[in-house]
Amino acid sequence: MSQSLAVGDPVVRPAAAHERVAAALDPRRALQLALGALWLLDGMLQFQPSMFGRGFPQMLAGSAQGNPAVVARPITWSAGIIGHHVVALNALFAAIQLLLGLGIAWRPAVKFALAGSVAWSLAVWWLGEGLGGVLAGTASPVNGAPGAVLLYALLAVLLWPADRLPAARHPADRHPADRHPAARLPAARHPAARAPAAPFTAARAVGRPVAQASWLVVWLGLAALELLPASRAIGRTIADTTPGEPAWLTGIDAHLASALTRHGLLAAVALAVVLVVVATGTFLPCRPARAIIVLAVALAAALWLAQGLGGILTGSATDPDTGPLLALLALAFWPLAPSPGRT
């Protein structure tokens, strides 16, 4: 290929400006894109060969065990229908997840896709995950409770593209177009100028109290689940995640499981304490809050490792489990800017 193909004068493109805009990507949009990427990954995982076999409806039916009849009956019913049309329905489920991911990534469709993802997530949480085993008494943060799809729904709400509170942005982070004089509104006329800035991205759409409440419910809920009798056998739970995984991951999980088997109760209490500490994070001043968010991300990574990376390397996972979602949720609560007098 020669340059003559390109015809005449080479078009010099504004790469530098482009890079600046990319670097200044709105934090909420970045988190939305991460959520979209996770939906795309889910869709790809749903296309795995094992999902087109009998194992998929059996896995769904298995989530009914231990649940009250009112919860279990619809699960069994839907698993039966899926079992009769597993190829077509699994392809449909995968396509829906792909479309949700692409819709979130494509700006004109973001609201529709986020709303759809909430509805889809709640349906899957019930019919596919048996409410995460919360009512069955088998839920544990280590085995993926309360269910990754519930976190998808929560993130979709928190990252909704509306502004109850405006974003706190440093002047240097503004979009180049915003800096153009013609694009500016007088400060007094700008509706966002009179409202206090959102302390973190998750508060922009729903407000600070609701966002903090959701954070508290998630992490305190995880702590409570960790103290359930079924969750105290952390070592056994970790050991159960290993079949089908690569040798290196099996080795890590086996070492972790053997180390925790003798001290199951102590490990459960310690993990619950850490989860409670994380739950307080959004109520703290900026710097301690950032430290807590880092702790939350690290905890999410540790949980993901204990979950065997959600079984994603086994060829039979339908999602990457709660680890990446908890990390994404934590990043949505990253303090954007220190509040006056609170540093």
Next chain:
Amino acid sequence: MGAPIWLTASFAALMLTVATYCAGRLAVARRWQRPTELDTDAGHVLMGLAMAGLLVSRLRLLPAAAWEPIFAAGAAWFAWQLLRSRRRTAAASWRCLHPAPHLVECAAMLYMFFAATPLTARAAVTGMTALPPSRFSVLALLMALFMVGYVVRVADRLPPRTPTPTPAMAPAPAPTPAMAPAPAPTPAMAPAPALTAAPANRALAFAVSSASPAPTPTSAPSDALTSLDTPATPETSAPAGYAPTAARPQLAPRCAALCKIAMGLTMAYMLVLML
């Protein structure tokens, strides 16, 4: 249990479509004298053909031993372009602006041919419907995650509609009727001369947009995304006042972006099959 044949065949058909379209872009770019990312389009032609052969064995044109040096050369080319881009030199229109994703694409192709040798041997008989797991599944996972991230990034910068060309951004005068700007696919576009090119060329020119500044408020999804940044395509991220009047409009950038999305999704699918 393998993936359904119709599924792999659908992905293979998608790849052949992308390869054919990108070959058409190369031809049209030469005929219409319109800038396009030649290295990207050529890479997509080759990748589309190779991936179709991996997905459906009957579509295999060349053996793995022939594809490997091709994609090794492609990886070297994009690595060189990546090094050049670090020097912040202005990119010519015929080279891709972001070589890193294409470097990973070439690496993924090499991975699929090299690391999964049993895969290719088996695919010769069965196609890609029943694959043994790779010993390097983490590498496949990382590349699949990269491809998924690349897809959402491209989709994020996909303009919602073709921006209305302003007089300052109007394409250069067309020397022949076939080089006239494409008619607008949306009502927002100003009327344009009727397209006299062949239907295939009309499809190629469907989404032509210029090296224009950020979309006008009427073209931005302001109702849904009031707080979002302006879509940051290379074409839309030019600072205010950037008006290369001598620049020719890029050839169908939205269709090129759709090709990248299709290529990224299919590659991610193939990599996930190898987990």
